[in-house]
Amino acid sequence: DQFCDAGLGFDESTCGTTSSSKLLIKGGTVVNAHHQEVADVYVEDGIIIAVKPNIKVGDDVAVLDATGKYVMPGGIDPHTHLAFEFMGTQTVDDFFSGQAAALAGGTTMHIDFVIPVNGSLSAGLESYEKKAKKSCMDYGFHMAITKWDEVVSQEMEIMVKEKGINSFKFFLAYKGALMISDELLLQGLKKCKSLGALAMVHAENGDAVYEGQERMIELGITGPEGHALSRPAVLEGEATSRAIRLASFVNTPLYVVHVMSIDAMEEIARARKAGQRVIGEPVVSGLILDDSVLWDPDFVNAAKYVMSPPIRSSGHDKALQAALSTGILQLVGTDHCVFNSTQKAVGIDDFRKIPNGVNGIEERMHLVWDTMVESGQISVSDYVRITSTECARIFNIYPKKGAILAGSDADIIILNPNASFEISAKSHHTRSDTNVYDGKRGKGKVEVTISGGRIVWENDELKVVPGAGKYIEMPAFSYLFDGIGKADAQYLSSLRAPVKRSQSTNLHSS
Numbered sequence: 001d002q003f004c005d006a007g008l009g010f011d012e013s014t015c016g017t018t019s020s021s022k023l024l025i026k027g028g029t030v031v032n033a034h035h036q037e038v039a040d041v042y043v044e045d046g047i048i049i050a051v052k053p054n055i056k057v058g059d060d061v062a063v064l065d066a067t068g069k070y071v072m073p074g075g076i077d078p079h080t081h082l083a084f085e086f087m088g089t090q091t092v093d094d095f096f097s098g099q100a101a102a103l104a105g106g107t108t109m110h111i112d113f114v115i116p117v118n119g120s121l122s123a124g125l126e127s128y129e130k131k132a133k134k135s136c137m138d139y140g141f142h143m144a145i146t147k148w149d150e151v152v153s154q155e156m157e158i159m160v161k162e163k164g165i166n167s168f169k170f171f172l173a174y175k176g177a178l179m180i181s182d183e184l185l186l187q188g189l190k191k192c193k194s195l196g197a198l199a200m201v202h203a204e205n206g207d208a209v210y211e212g213q214e215r216m217i218e219l220g221i222t223g224p225e226g227h228a229l230s231r232p233a234v235l236e237g238e239a240t241s242r243a244i245r246l247a248s249f250v251n252t253p254l255y256v257v258h259v260m261s262i263d264a265m266e267e268i269a270r271a272r273k274a275g276q277r278v279i280g281e282p283v284v285s286g287l288i289l290d291d292s293v294l295w296d297p298d299f300v301n302a303a304k305y306v307m308s309p310p311i312r313s314s315g316h317d318k319a320l321q322a323a324l325s326t327g328i329l330q331l332v333g334t335d336h337c338v339f340n341s342t343q344k345a346v347g348i349d350d351f352r353k354i355p356n357g358v359n360g361i362e363e364r365m366h367l368v369w370d371t372m373v374e375s376g377q378i379s380v381s382d383y384v385r386i387t388s389t390e391c392a393r394i395f396n397i398y399p400k401k402g403a404i405l406a407g408s409d410a411d412i413i414i415l416n417p418n419a420s421f422e423i424s425a426k427s428h429h430t431r432s433d434t435n436v437y438d439g440k441r442g443k444g445k446v447e448v449t450i451s452g453g454r455i456v457w458e459n460d461e462l463k464v465v466p467g468a469g470k471y472i473e474m475p476a477f478s479y480l481f482d483g484i485g486k487a488d489a490q491y492l493s494s495l496r497a498p499v500k501r502s503q504s505t506n507l508h509s510s
């Protein structure tokens with residue numbers, strides 16, 4: 001058995017496999033999204049075989065003592081960008097380094113966004129399949145739609161029916177690059193609905209953002225603060241509202257990615273209250289940071305926080321936390337999209353050129369625990385729901401993922417609520433030289449990560465194997481589509497009801 005250390009100087013070519021295929025986790029509190037109990041968890045060949053008290057095993061089984069600790073499903077990050085070519089450069093984390101960082105922080109699966117090549121979905125998928133060959137943990141794909149024609153429409157069908165992709169992202173921002181029109185969004189929503197695929201939106205008004213950027217430059221505001229000032233929350237609220245209303249018009253479920261503001265969150269709350277199927281995904285940066293950092297006189301420090309939609313002023317963070325704890329927002333992502341300080345420095349004289357994106361894949365599980373559970377805002381079960389189970393349900397891979405149940409994949413973490421964590425750009429596992437959470441400390445530490453039945457993180461050591469990660473196909477028609485057809489049928493029959501008109505007295509022939 002040979003493992004690979006994911007630290008600096010790692011040589012992917014020298015790695016072998018693997019650890020004991022039989023594992024018993026003893027005496028921990030096993031937490032699922034709807035239940036928790038003290039029990040043992042027995043794992044064989046990457047699958048959970050049994051969850052019950054006092055499981056007896058032979059000497060050939062590796063035993064982990066989890067007494068006094070929580071045994072939970074590994075995190076699933078619904079929103080990442082690894083090896084992403086964006087704004088003239090490429091993210092520093094690829095499918096190996098990003099996933100290694102994830103495992104060190106208790107995340108055992110992520111869903112990344114395939115970007116089409118010149119609008120071609122199949123070319124985009126081919127390129128991401130190559131990038132993902134070095135994966136050391138399980139992953140799935142969403143796909144962006146960047147242009148519209150008959151070929152794209154047919155390729156969407158292939159992606160869903162043959163390639164295991166059940167979600168498509170529409171960018172309403174990044175004018176001149178990824179941004180699409182309302183006309184395309186409508187076509188895309190209709191196609192998603194017919195395929196049982198989930199439409200996702202990056203909700204900012206890209207035309208207005210462009211206008212806001214011009215304004216800032218005219219005013220001579222060229223630093224990172226110009227990023228926040230040029231794309232205020234009202235533009236996120238507008239695009240969120242527009243996308244939600246168009247999804248309502250088509251009657252198809254909608255997933256709003258990186259909800260960063262009260263404005264966007266309130267649009268989601270309103271729609272959900274009216275019975276619409278809208279999912280809201282806050283990301284860790286929006287939950288715990290505020291935009292004061294963008295005014296830091298040190299460019300390197302300010303630029304590392306540039307992402308879109310921008311991190312908002314203090315108050316939005318707390319409101320998003322409250323929305324998460326009360327079910328207005330459903331799950332937490334990261335939008336992990338990392339550029340180092342040299343890459344960010346391209347925008348030293350013009351904030352519009354700073355590559356957009358922040359880290360989070362390694363930090364999400366700790367920061368959500370500390371912010372939401374330690375503070376008393378949510379229960380441990382709800383923690384499992386918002387970091388893992390809800391994602392698995394939305395993308396239709398539950399209970400293979402997102403649960404500690406017999407038959408589920410053995411993606412498991414052991415979290416010690418009495419230990420503490422500290423985040424540092426010096427010791428983190430992403431390839432970036434900066435970290436937007438540098439210096440943050442908190443309670444609750446992921447002491448063990450098990451991925452596909454193998455212990456990959458223990459005693460602060462990472463042992464990962466490139467190529468060990470599997471592509472997880474995600475079937476269409478998740479629970480979000482249940483009943484959509486019935487609602488359509490009711491609507492249609494209401495339209496077909498004859499209109500009773502009396503003979504008009506004003507119409508008479510001469």
Ligand SMILES: NC(=O)NCCC(=O)O
Nearest residue numbers: 202307308335337356357
């Ligand atoms: N969010 C961000 O700034 N970068 C990644 C691309 C996106 O998700 O919009």
Ligand SMILES: [Zn+2]
Nearest residue numbers: 202257258308
């Ligand atoms: Zn986005």
Ligand SMILES: [Zn+2]
Nearest residue numbers: 079080081335
């Ligand atoms: Zn993103």
